[in-house]
Amino acid sequence: MPGLLQFVATINPLNSMVDGVRAALIAGTGAGITLDLSVLFVTTLVISLLSAYMYSKVGM
Numbered sequence: 001m002p003g004l005l006q007f008v009a010t011i012n013p014l015n016s017m018v019d020g021v022r023a024a025l026i027a028g029t030g031a032g033i034t035l036d037l038s039v040l041f042v043t044t045l046v047i048s049l050l051s052a053y054m055y056s057k058v059g060m
Contacts, residue, residue: 013043 001009009015020036 013040016040016043 016036016039020033020040023033023036
């Protein structure tokens, strides 16, 4: 895979979600899921704050 697409695939939140589910199903434990949940939490927080900011701009 080209370098740019590899970078995009790495930062894609769906990748973290799939890795977390895979670890939970295969290993049977939540080992290694902390990083995946952290990435998903930060992504959700950033998108929520950005959408709240953009929504206030549209309302004016």
